[in-house]
Amino acid sequence: MAVMTYRDALRSAMAEEMERDESVVLLGEDIGIYGGTHLVTNGLIDQFGPKRVIDTPIAEGGFTGAAIGMAMAGMRPIVEMMTWNFSFLAADQIIQNAAKLRYFSGGQVNVPLVIRGPNGGGVQLSAQHTHSLEGFYGHFPGLKVVSPATPEDVKGMMLHAIRDPDPVIFLEAGALYGIKGEVPEGDFEVEFGKARVAREGSDVTLIAYGRQVPMLLKVADQLEEQDISAEVIDLRSIRPFDKETIVESVRKTHRAVVVQEQWRYFSVASEVCAVLQHEAFDDLDAPVERVSGAEVPAPYARNLEIAAFPSVEQVISAARRVLYLEK
Amino acid sequence: MAVMTYRDALRSAMAEEMERDESVVLLGEDIGIYGGTHLVTNGLIDQFGPKRVIDTPIAEGGFTGAAIGMAMAGMRPIVEMMTWNFSFLAADQIIQNAAKLRYFSGGQVNVPLVIRGPNGGGVQLSAQHTHSLEGFYGHFPGLKVVSPATPEDVKGMMLHAIRDPDPVIFLEAGALYGIKGEVPEGDFEVEFGKARVAREGSDVTLIAYGRQVPMLLKVADQLEEQDISAEVIDLRSIRPFDKETIVESVRKTHRAVVVQEQWRYFSVASEVCAVLQHEAFDDLDAPVERVSGAEVPAPYARNLEIAAFPSVEQVISAARRVLYLEK
Amino acid sequence: MRTAREDGKRQTSAAEPKNTSAGHVREGQAQVQFDAEALVGFYQQMVEIRLFEDAASKAFRQGKIGGYLHVYSGQEAVAMGFINYLQEGDLTITAYRDHAHAILQGADPKAVMAELYGKGTGIVKGKGGSMHLFHAEGGMMGGYGIVGGHIPLGVGMAYAKRYRGEDGIVQLYYGDGSMHNGAFHEAANLAGLWGKSEMCPCLFILENNQYGMGTSVERATAMTDLGKKYESYGIEWERVDGMDLEAVLEVAERATKRVRETGKPYGIEAYSYRLVPHGAADFLEKYRTKEEVRKWREKDPITTLAARLLDMGVEESRLEEIRAAAKEKADEAAKFADESPEPDLSELLTDVYAEGVPVEAAG
């Protein structure tokens, strides 16, 4: 095991796989000479040259589409969305082409493509630069959508994503680039479709993904002080969606809180509630509580931004509500 | 009351408001000289001229953006998406500009804009031309999203939408353009944010929107033959989302089935489940059942397409499941 | 071998005098000539396509084909001419008006027709329909339904060809209506850029049939000299009369070779006309006059080629035979499609993912 940051784990997954597999290339804005806005690709152009680390113009739809074409023709491109906020410009390519090509070609072509970049808010980038798009992309069959929250997962899931024959939407938690954690040495994969029990507990299940996972661990610590044992589940894989792990946990705890910075309606948290009420109807001792972002475009001012996202206090209070310790 | 088709009701709403309010214009592909692919705008260019019925190039992002600019500068444009499938190309404009402008301008500008067009499947248009985007757009604060299912609603909601100071995503049920129904004479509005009880019943609540509403009425008829009294609720307004009407109904029936042709995950049906399990936890005698489209891009072949969407049989069976009449 | 021409734009118009003597490529000359036998072969393929489209249109009217149906009638010389110069390993990609491209690249017309009918024997198993024909084995990388959406894909494929050290190229077909879409702009700009390092052997073939649905070029852009738009991207280009097979062949041979040799994109504007409605649901054609259509019908690439062949001494009876055989082939395709079974319902849930995800049915 080595300790490294989320950012370095991500970079090492790409660099190692590029060493192993020449069909892997990177495309994106300022990922080469500039070094990557978030330094995720820093240095790779020196190592692999400009034919494999391709700086593109500001044309998310165009270069995502080109990467789809590359994937169809035998390459394994990794597209960097400088931030996922810009991916609305590539939504047509992602949803209409990448996700559906295998199907409407009757299986004649595959699209082994990874689209990655930071996602989520928290650093005052305001309305146009703050989105958490797990549910948005997760809605579409044909895509695989993941949201790793630890250095180990981001490396293992990236290695899996690059080797996956299908298009993968790789939603990194931008706010976590700097966090450190243990990462296994050598080549390893973290498979898709399996949620992770980040902490075991018995009284209540707390569910999240991305940057809300470390927050839930903090919440669990605080709940422990109140003699409440919280199980924390990191969904990590959004599509395929792992029902089993959350249902199993709720069978044990009988209570759940799901937390996301995403907007409440038609979201990942909605799905968690829908699944739990269906699969664990008789096990639930209280309605599943959702804690979501405020129903507003993200504001800039620091105090407003903080108020726009779920807080530790809100989650604690939701946990206490499902335990009928408060209203 | 006059009997007219959904299509004619829609056209009359636009034509009448254009007569009343000169700031209303239409933009879209082939809406003028061609008459509109679905003939919704047929004849309007003769009545209002090419400065008010603006045929555009095939540039959904560009003309949607231009319409946003028009709206900011005092006009009330109505954009036709020839079909909503093409709106992914305008997703950035809709989500990043229309939805958020009022907020990030600190209230300095409004975007009184309607974007309308047909949505949903059922006529073998296959993968790229079959989407039901209620949940997709409904996720974003700043937008109002509606999905009328009757001639009366489509007229009343369109009149409301045009006069609304905020951007409205107006998702028409393409498959329903030809259906007929009674429409009040004269000027009337159907307000947003209120679901409609399309049929009263006492044993089970069936919930849908768009073209699944007439289907549920058929289901209700068949259930009646089995002595099951079904209440049918047409959500009509997706954002704002009317929790009250569905919760009230379930307080009465204690059971619910929600039906959509949309994909299951992170969808309108997920939200309905999430709301009901939370607001009617103690009232529910069975888990809410979802009936959704198959988790595949829409296929072309008739038999596959039929199999890809919810059927009357599936809904009946779901209704019987929540009544514990079958497994 | 004649080297690729680097001198940019060149106009080949129907009015230009043609050398009618038999022969093939002539070194150092722009003109390529085909002898009567070769032209008869092209005639046959074009007639086969036309009659295929006629059969498909009839089936649509009979309700045997659902969804949309966009036929290529009037534009055959364009795909015929360019596809003639494809080599093993080359790829093509186009929009939804794709029947001709698939068939010319070796797709079995029976499988294509069966696709239109939505049958299990269809070329993409009945899953895609008319707009989404694929014949990947033959290099036909698909028909696409979102106007402009396939253009970036073609550019990326061209990069892949060079990146993988193959000498294949991409022929990228697209319509005049799609040129005003952002996807074209972004993709053409990438192509120009990648061409600087010889990483983009992509031949852009603008099928300018003068309308995008009901919108004429004049009503879609203020700058109607569409080919000139390539210049914004540093892409050299030329225009060709797409109603004239020989003119197309001449340009196609040279352009295809040039792209292959240089690794740079090159632009074509093939000027032609859709002699039929936009799609099977375009009943009124209010956007153009009968007179205009009639005038263009005189330039029908198939009848003009027939006249040329007669001039060259080919017997009318031979052409008649070709037409009869083509009719039979089209009818056979329709019969095959009609008699084929629907896809197995299990097919609904396959081909969504290549790996690892269980797919849920409706319900």
Place this chain on the structure above:
Amino acid sequence: MRTAREDGKRQTSAAEPKNTSAGHVREGQAQVQFDAEALVGFYQQMVEIRLFEDAASKAFRQGKIGGYLHVYSGQEAVAMGFINYLQEGDLTITAYRDHAHAILQGADPKAVMAELYGKGTGIVKGKGGSMHLFHAEGGMMGGYGIVGGHIPLGVGMAYAKRYRGEDGIVQLYYGDGSMHNGAFHEAANLAGLWGKSEMCPCLFILENNQYGMGTSVERATAMTDLGKKYESYGIEWERVDGMDLEAVLEVAERATKRVRETGKPYGIEAYSYRLVPHGAADFLEKYRTKEEVRKWREKDPITTLAARLLDMGVEESRLEEIRAAAKEKADEAAKFADESPEPDLSELLTDVYAEGVPVEAAG
């Protein structure tokens, strides 16, 4: 009145000899001259913007400003020149590098700085931050964060101006990096088209500072003569040295008038240079050399204007006073921002809708 020039492209370069005598618009001539007093006024405004940006950059380094911060230093002559010719009812729209545009259109620098600090006294109540300044009252219709995303809006606003029978125009600012985005292509094409019926008085002002973040024009497109891209849309255009205020003023006066009179779009390429990093987080600037920056610093529009004023006989002490006053103004703005209260928390939930929708808090 001099009529608008219809003759298209015209090059105004820094090398071109300038008539230095005092005076204003001269009928029938391309050259506009300003007397020293007028130029001193412009100097003052440009210095104020520069020092505002310096104060903002300092505050960013101190952690008082969050998010992104993109300053305009080096490019002041462009906005100064064009905004000078705005009339009541005209609108502008730009990207995220928007402080200068807002201030030049009358936004209070205090409110702008407070916005950068995320305070309740900010020009958009602290909700938008640096990238989203609006001063709708003064016609400033916003700064936007998605590259290219605001361009279609500007075109639509121009349509609205004509549609409503107003004689206002739109000045639409955008960067070189955004030109390769589909949004530019689609919007410029619409503008050209609507211009045919005189429904698009939109002045496209390309702020070509030669880089989009770390990507030089050469690495973003094969066709680096950016202004020529206007021709694809039937939009006439000219290039101007955006480091030279007088050159900009001359072009701006004429171009603004022309757009107003014709109802047609017109294109400008204003060539300039970002003398500072792309944004406050661009530490390394690996994409350009120190030498290049140094060379361009010599053309700094403010120092060259100062030199010109000295030449014209303006006293150095007067310029010094202007700089001192501007510094004070910037410091005051920073002080105001610093001392202003955060937005009231209730503001989180306002301004989402104009009507009818209750907005839910987090939790």
